[in-house]
Amino acid sequence: MASEISPKAEIDPRAKIGNNCKIFPFVYIEGDVVIGDDCIIFPFVSICNGTRMGNKNKIHQGTVIGALPQDFEFCGEKTECIVGDNNIFRENVVVNRATHKGGKTVIGNDNVLMEGAHISHDTKVGNRCVFGYGTKIAGDCEIEDGVIYSSSVIENAKTRVGRGAMIQAGTTFSKDVPPFIICTKNVEYGGVNMQVARLHGVDEKTLKHLANAYRLLFHGKTSTFDAVNQIEEQVPDGPFIRHIIEFIRASKIGIITKM
Secondary structure, eight states: OOOEEOTTSEEOTTSEEOTTOEEOTTOEEOSSOEEOSSOEEOTTOEEOTTEEEOSSOEEOTTOEEEEOOOOTTOOSOOOEEEEOSSOEEOTTOEEEOOSSTTOEEEEOSSOEEOTTOEEOTTOEEOSSOEEOTTOEEOTTOEEOTTOEEOTTOEEOTTOEEOTTOEEOTTOEEOSBBOTTEEEOTTSBEEEEOHHHHHHTTOOHHHHHHHHHHHHHHHTSSSOHHHHHHHHHHHSOOOHHHHHHHHHHHTOSSOBOBOO
């Protein structure tokens, strides 16, 4: 089915628009843009050069996708902003494209970005994440699947958030947040995120193993290095425990504070 495009929308003829899209008045789309099928783009949305968007995305008023990176190293190189399928961008969301030639900012599938959220240059977002009101993600961050950000969270540059983690409202953090935990407003370990872990297929027995692993990591009187070795030695192995160990060992800036 042909797309329904308002004559009051300003769309560069070079832009590629998929089938069955609905584009409202006063939408602005630049030339080097690809939009998939079944997308809904509400008034006053801007979709900028370098954007490659999948199917069934819904973009609300005032949002800018593929905005120029807010990075002093940006010199006008050709970069991209990749958006998957079934994402919801609420009002006044900003997603920047990457900084350096060939770079990509990536938003996966089935994510919800609430009003005023901002995803900066070169950040990689997985699937099924929720970004609460006014949450700001700095450049070069890595966010795994199923992460939940409450409102007004600030994630500083080059940090990582593990699968199924939850960040409480008003938190500002500059260290990595391991998988399946709650990060408190004081940037401390607040326990295992049990409900979300269950949604990711973690059974009750494995939940106990996760809790034990994080007890060793956050409540022990050893270094992070030694705590990870203790997890390997004392906690039964499995894909979720292995993921935690690999995530922590891959950290370049360290993890959030022990209590």
